[in-house]
Amino acid sequence: MATVVKSSSYQTQDLISEDIDAYLEQHQHKTLLRFITCGSVDDGKSTLIGRLLYDSKMIFEDQLAALESDSKRIGTQGQNIDFALLVDGLAAEREQGITIDVAYRFFATEKRKFIVADTPGHEQYTRNMVTGASTADLAVILVDARKGLLTQTRRHSYLAHLIGIRNIVLAVNKMDLIDYDQARYDAIVEDYKAFAASIGIAAFTPIPISGFVGDNITSRSENTPWHFGPVLMDHLETVELDLTTARAERFRMPVQWVNRPNLDFRGFSGLIAAGTIRPGDTVRVLPSGRTSTVGRIVTKNGDLTSAVAGQSVTLTLNDEIDCSRGDVLSIADNPPEVADQFEATIVWMADEAMLPGRSYWLKLATQTVTASVHAPKYQVNVNTMEHLAAKTLELNAIGVVNLQTERPIIFESYDANRTLGGFILVDKMTNATVAAGMIHFALRRAQNVHWQALDVTRDKHASLKNQKPAVLWFTGLSGAGKSTIANLVEKKLVHMNRHTFLLDGDNIRHGLNRDLGFTDADRVENIRRVGEVAKLMTDAGLVVITAFISPFRAERQMVREMMGSGEFIEVHIDTPLADAEARDVKGLYKKARSGDLANFTGIDSPYEAPVRPEIRIDTTLLTAEQAADLIVEELLK
Structure with missing residues (x-):
């Protein structure tokens, strides 16, 4: 000292x-x-x-x-x-x-x-x-x-x-x-x-x-x-x-970033989720399935002779193969699975109850895809471990569900790999995390269903009709005038030799959706089915006109994402509730006010108005005829 x-x-x-x-x-x-x-x-x-x-x-x-x-x-x-x-x-x-x-x-x-x-x-x-x-x-x-x-x-x-x-x-x-x-x-x-x-x-x-x-x-x-x-x-x-065990497992590394500082270097950066990797090892890139060998293991402190689970590294490959964020590098002879339908346990973390059929962002490792959750198979009582019947999951509830992603993702069961088996669900509108989940296994039907290649494409269908396919999606309160205006729009388009089809909310419920009620979950499924039908019709080259209350922004966004760029045109028939209720052509508002009709939009069920619709019709300023003319003009621009 x-x-x-x-x-x-x-x-x-x-x-x-x-x-x-x-x-x-x-x-x-x-x-x-x-x-x-x-x-x-x-x-x-x-x-x-x-x-x-x-x-x-x-x-x-x-x-x-x-x-x-x-x-x-x-x-x-x-x-x-x-x-x-x-x-x-x-x-x-x-x-x-x-x-x-x-x-x-x-x-x-x-x-x-x-x-x-x-x-x-x-x-x-x-x-x-x-x-x-x-x-x-x-x-x-x-x-x-x-x-x-x-x-x-x-x-x-x-x-x-x-x-x-x-x-x-x-x-x-x-x-x-x-x-x-x-x-x-x-x-x-x-x-x-x-x-x-x-x-x-x-x-x-x-x-x-x-x-x-x-x-x-x-x-x-x-x-x-x-x-x-x-x-x-x-x-x-x-x-x-547990990291000791993870290091002994099969090599897995979700790609987080393609590192390309200059034309002489191209590496793939990420955190090793499991296993060990060395230069010269053969790896497989998923989901493409292409293989290559590891050239270098690069870190900020220099190259390594090996890397293990828990380390963040950049790997270079000896072949020029396509690989990007969201892909997974794995040992070549024992890769993880790829599928688009799963059984999983989820813990619901949102104040609002789960809506089966609603689309959420699913984030798993570095992958982000759209996913929809089916109604629970059962809910778990944590006190007794009893399996309880449930139509939805409330805040903090734990349940087993099936879910489907818009495209195949790379995964392993959560028991085998927490990184590739654990996911979160994120609300598309609010960006709030609504659930955490653990994948059990892929559903067998996901491996048996494949897209069939067709020689007559949607572009060919459209060119035969000499028009561009589109969906005019009318949304608004009951009694706003959606069906009236939609009907006028179709008549005008047919008069101009356009090929159209009108899907009306009431008509659909007499057939395709006759099994659905008016709960929030049923409304979500109603719009999902209509969206799928509308997409098939645009594949046929048609101009599809739909007239549905479609009260939730999330489902309207889901349908928008099904369509090609510029094909989904949201038309908000904007009518004040008092005006719509004053018309009450079908007597529905009166029943809802008296308590004889539950889950009625605008009374005891919410309506989420579009934030930025392509077309907004203020029915206090325009007649039905004027509104139809304006919509046709916008469509044909």
Whole structure:
């Protein structure tokens, strides 16, 4: 120390720099464990993490001072520090004494680095727990020793296992509040053992702890001489990571980016999801199926002789083959599957219930495609593991469904590969994540159905009719005048020798869609079927005119995406509700107002008006005849 004081500032900086470099070098080679704490409300999750941070010396002096001040203000009993305040960062969390959002914290010991996610215990924040668990290697399930197993204990255990976490710690917390009663602890462990076996958890590590006092957190407690298992920190430092297994599996790397800095270099960058790769290995590009051999494994620190799961690398290939973002590089002789229909388990995470048939973005690894979800096969009761009949899934519900993507995607079952088997569903209108899912397997029918090549193309059909196919999609409230104007438009087009077909909402429900009602889910399916029919008719070269309320933007967008560029023309027949109701030609508004007609658009079911329609008809300014003339003029421009 004296040497440092006597040396120049430059020498001092050099010594400090050397210490930092040594510290960073030491940390660089430590393994990283991601884990979550979960369980029911007030089981002590935040307190436990705060204790781990405090005992591992990961709190700065100013943080500690602020923590002591906050603890005194809130009124912690029995000691100076409320450790939960270290991770409960939101004002609402501190005020209510609960965890709402997922809080991530980093800390390290001599043996390992850690990222811990503190997840909420309340059922309404289950989706936040799923988010935290999605990247975790281990789950610490906390149980209040006074209460035993609760609904959320079971729910979070089931979700952790479902998401693929195989390292489970059962931390029986607050042992100090039951005077370290071994019999009570053993009973809780036995209860959990029975439940764990029922959901497929083969093994778990039970530990009696007190996050508040510190029993069995970082050192063995004298209060539990009957506990011969590990203390929590020792277990976290030594547990074997699943990454070891992933490295031994078949090579898989979703392509994230085509790296082309100049004409002399073309590489494919991504995070290796499984397996090991070396220069000279033969790889297959999916979905094309083309093969090549690896030329180089490039990183910012130079070329590697091999790379394993968990590393981000750029691979060069010895052949010029097509490969882009969303493709997957795999070992050539054992590639993953490609399909467009699957069975999957999903956790519904949106406040609005799932609408079977609605189109969502499905994001799996680096692939993004349109997907639709069918009605659930069943919903899972997390308390009893019973399979319940369900027509939809509400917030936090877990169910098994079939889903279909617009084009084949590269996948593996979630059990085999979490990267290529896990996905999220995103609402196309709001960009909100509405569900997380895990693929079980491809449906066999997806492998048996193929597109049949036809010699007479849609362009040939259109040229024979001397017209460009199009869909005039009329949307608006009941009574707005859609059918009246659509009928006039068709008459004008036929008079001009155009080949047309009018699909009217009421007429379709007498035949093709006679099995559908007027629930939101049935309305979605109604429009999906009509969209498919309209697409077939445009393939035949027709100008298709549709007159449907079609209340949801998402389904109108779905039909737009089915059509070619410029072929979908949205026509909003914009009539004020009061005017439409005043007409009430069919007496539907009167029935809806009296309660005799449920799910009626504009009364007890929403109508989402187009934001930017190609044509907007204000019926307070135009007659039906004038509106028809304007629409035909726009169509023929």
